[in-house]
Amino acid sequence: MECPITKLTKALIARPSISPDDHGCQSILIERLEKIGFTIERMPFGHTKNFWAHRGKNGKTLVFAGHTDVVPSGDYMQWSTFPFIPKIINQYIYGRGAADMKGAIAAMIIAVENFVKKHPAHYNRLAFLITSDEETKGTYGTRKVVESLINRRETLNYCLVGEPSSQLKLGDIIKTGRRGSITANLIILGTQGHVAYPALADNPVHRATNFLHDLIKKKWDQGNDFFPETSMQITNIHAGIGVNNIIPGKIFVQFNFRFSNDLTDILIRDTIKNMLSYHQLKYEIKWELSGQPFLTCHGNLVNSAVQSIQELTNQKTKLCTSGGTSDGRFIAQTGAEVIELGPINATIHKVDECVSINDLKQLSLIYQRIMELLLL
Numbered sequence: 001m002e003c004p005i006t007k008l009t010k011a012l013i014a015r016p017s018i019s020p021d022d023h024g025c026q027s028i029l030i031e032r033l034e035k036i037g038f039t040i041e042r043m044p045f046g047h048t049k050n051f052w053a054h055r056g057k058n059g060k061t062l063v064f065a066g067h068t069d070v071v072p073s074g075d076y077m078q079w080s081t082f083p084f085i086p087k088i089i090n091q092y093i094y095g096r097g098a099a100d101m102k103g104a105i106a107a108m109i110i111a112v113e114n115f116v117k118k119h120p121a122h123y124n125r126l127a128f129l130i131t132s133d134e135e136t137k138g139t140y141g142t143r144k145v146v147e148s149l150i151n152r153r154e155t156l157n158y159c160l161v162g163e164p165s166s167q168l169k170l171g172d173i174i175k176t177g178r179r180g181s182i183t184a185n186l187i188i189l190g191t192q193g194h195v196a197y198p199a200l201a202d203n204p205v206h207r208a209t210n211f212l213h214d215l216i217k218k219k220w221d222q223g224n225d226f227f228p229e230t231s232m233q234i235t236n237i238h239a240g241i242g243v244n245n246i247i248p249g250k251i252f253v254q255f256n257f258r259f260s261n262d263l264t265d266i267l268i269r270d271t272i273k274n275m276l277s278y279h280q281l282k283y284e285i286k287w288e289l290s291g292q293p294f295l296t297c298h299g300n301l302v303n304s305a306v307q308s309i310q311e312l313t314n315q316k317t318k319l320c321t322s323g324g325t326s327d328g329r330f331i332a333q334t335g336a337e338v339i340e341l342g343p344i345n346a347t348i349h350k351v352d353e354c355v356s357i358n359d360l361k362q363l364s365l366i367y368q369r370i371m372e373l374l375l376l
């Protein structure tokens with residue numbers, strides 16, 4: 001007999017919901033939540049399906065957040081199983097999305113069903129915020145839903161994102177923040193010309209080098225107790241058209257910052273502007289801000305998560321802010337405490353992605369315990 005978490009995880013994996021296509025996953029979740037008294041609000045934007053669901057009217061709100069979309073399987077011939085036909089091998093469920101993050105979504109649903117059964121009149125409010133576009137740009141996903149919720153003055157107090165935060169053992173790490181991410185697309189302008197007549201041209205590659213040197217050498221901060229030091233990486237650089245007798249007219253440089261909460265995107269933009277004018281460069285620059293840094297300091301949610309993990313897995317969890325960005329960054333704008341707590345991340349986005357059934361069962365119990373600590 002398959003347990004309810006396995007059944008639901010498999011049902012979700014069987015739907016090839018490659019971003020932003022939800023492929024019917026959310027209908028499965030909505031049906032289950034409606035059955036236990038949640039009010040559902042579908043909030044589609046563009047091609048992205050999202051929903052907001054809530055139960056209870058009073059007190060503080062705990063939100064379970066996650067995404068139903070997955071990254072593509074890549075060449076399925078390299079898989080030992082079919083990526084969208086879930087299969088159990090040695091108590092692991094295999095399939096695209098098993099760990100990121102359909103398993104965690106199943107664990108949340110089962111946890112909430114059990115909690116509501118035991119405590120149908122829970123005092124505080126329970127909610128779900130689910131999107132079908134986290135893995136690509138996410139333009140019409142959590143970001144938009146959060147905008148709408150903020151506009152109508154919804155209060156979110158605690159948000160638990162089921163992203164795979166664990167590293168070696170379930171619950172060994174929870175993410176309590178993320179670095180910010182911003183990209184600069186810079187074009188430094190010169191004057192194109194014949195290499196034999198440099199006086200008639202202005203080589204932007206030569207002009208750029210001192211600036212780039214300073215950019216690479218610059219120390220942006222020292223890092224702090226919660227964040228590693230800010231890192232700037234040049235990701236693309238291009239000039240010239242491939243011939244050896246033309247001085248190029250421009251050079252394109254793209255660089256990305258992963259920044260701590262000691263900085264802001266404005267501070268980074270201003271500093272770069274000053275550096276460019278110090279080097280007297282003619283330029284055009286376009287910035288893409290993917291996310292501000294956020295940090296959830298010790299509060300009720302962090303404490304409840306730490307306590308629940310201790311009780312159920314008998315280990316001390318580590319609080320950490322490393323890794324890429326996640327939808328937590330949008331939810332943090334509501335002022336809610338945001339943490340990420342989910343299964344082991346060893347196989348995410350990889351061939352043969354899988355998740356341990358035992359871990360999902362435990363994760364579900366941890367989620368349930370957190371609700372007991374926060375909502376009664």
Ligand SMILES: [Zn+2]
Binds near residue numbers: 100164
């Ligand atoms: Zn994910």
